Amino acid sequence: MALLEVKNLGISFGGLRAVNGFDISIEKEALYGLIGPNGAGKTTVFNLLTGVYKPDSGKVLLDGTDITGKNTIEINKAGIARTFQNIRLFKQLSVLDNVKVGLHNKHHYSTLSGVLRLPGYRKVEKEMDEQAMELLKVFNLEDVAHVAASNLPYGQQRRLEIARAMATEPKLLLLDEPAAGMNPNETGELMDMIRFVREKFHMTILLIEHDMKLVSGICEKLTVLNFGEVLCEGKTSDVLNDPQVVTAYLGE
């Protein structure tokens, strides 16, 4: 059974049908791409999946549980984490604290023991520090753990955003244009990192991307969106050679 099963998902903004009859089925540990021209509704699909928008129609099943119409927090707890097209970090917090915010719901102590520095506080904070540092190591950020997130170079900010999403221990990771604004070198490193994350954490990844090198390099399957509807889906090589996709998106 597929990890993510979406049937007939749709939403309208006023008179505009932004997404209509969207279906997708993603197997466990798959690396799935969502592509399409600007304004096709790709990010809207992400926002529907993560509860930012409530769908008017359709169903979303994650690992067999119905998460349709739930709010962002419930969906994150159910196991979907995401990154954003325009990077959204906690700018004034350190890199380590950014990841620790991601660990927020995995570790608990009361406000009182936090204020009074009771043993519970020390124990849990230590666990959080260790776990966060481990994650930072994976993403090669341990050297900048105490730097404010806003002072990181662009590529590291992208990596930190993924690290923070991974800290919530998701089943499904959504990446919204992870390579946007990167040079070919950085994109290459990013591709390696995405592959590595999938293998190390047995992660299922759905990504939106315009960089065809990245898409054809790492995605096993693709769905192409156009005007809010699925134009085509299937194996990456088949989809990229589909004449419909070539006319609508890739160009001759």
Next chain:
Amino acid sequence: MDKLKNMKKTTKNNIITYALVIAAFVIMQSLINAGSISSLLEGLMVPLCIYIIMAVSLNLVVGVLGELSLGHAGFMCVGAFASAFFSKCMRDTIESASLRFFLALLIGIAAAAIFGILIGIPVLRLKGDYLAIVTLAFGEIIKNLVNVLYIGKDSNGFHFSTKDVMALNMEPDGKVIINGPQGITGTPKDATFFIGFILILITLFIVLNLIHSRDGRAIMAIRDNRIAAESVGINITKYKLMAFTISAAMAGAAGVLYAHNLSTLTANTNNFGYNMSIMILVFVVLGGIGNIRGSIIAAVILTLLPEMLRGLSDYRMLIYAIVLIVMMLFNWAPKAIEWREKYLSFGKKKKEAVK
């Protein structure tokens, strides 16, 4: 190792803040004991403690949560009247002044916290300027409500009215406790500089520890990016309300101190209205938004300065204004920050002191 160094840095920073407050208290207290201080200045010590608590607690909302609140004096008003009401009722029942004050403090804090929750639930749906305007309005509402409140007590129990004293319909033995615009008279004068100092330390302890805990991180995450915080499962409403309520409770404590420093407690624009809220906000902004130690220093300087300059009579407000402008430039102008980092960073202590 690197982690250890950082842990030390925040701890060190906190210790410097505590040390500064303790040192200032010891110096002032010994000056007072030696009698080398004017009675005017001595009388300013408890208000100073009140302003510091107000500034630190407002910084929790403005600096840490990142929302502008202009109704902070309203919570102080709630704390002041709730505790003064209690103290006046219990003046003859509870003999021990310290026990009575302690209970009054708890009641003032609890009342302000309850108002913080009640007001926070609707207003925290708003952001930025809208939130500022609504909190301003709520602050004024609280002040005006207190002004039309009449409460009396006789052998039959308590009587309430929002009209006048006659409407209380009390027996001849009845006593008016809250007398509308004339407020509460005859509150025991239990607040001392020492109590104020202890309350400052407690406020600091709570705020600094909260910031460096799991909840504090969540609050700051909301400030930095609400959408991202939500995407990693942070309950926005809960943490906003938490910061707002804790801040209100501390303002309530400041109010208790205020009420027990004066024999007559009335609510007017200068003590519980927007004048006070704006003045506290000035302390927070000048001390550096989010900088707890800065709030304390700004509150001290801006409270003591007008008194220190009394001798200059006509030029007093001129100098006050110039100091405000200079502090603002020193804190925020890019050139000044550059200069500070260049010339004041070699001595760690110096840099901390100007922060």
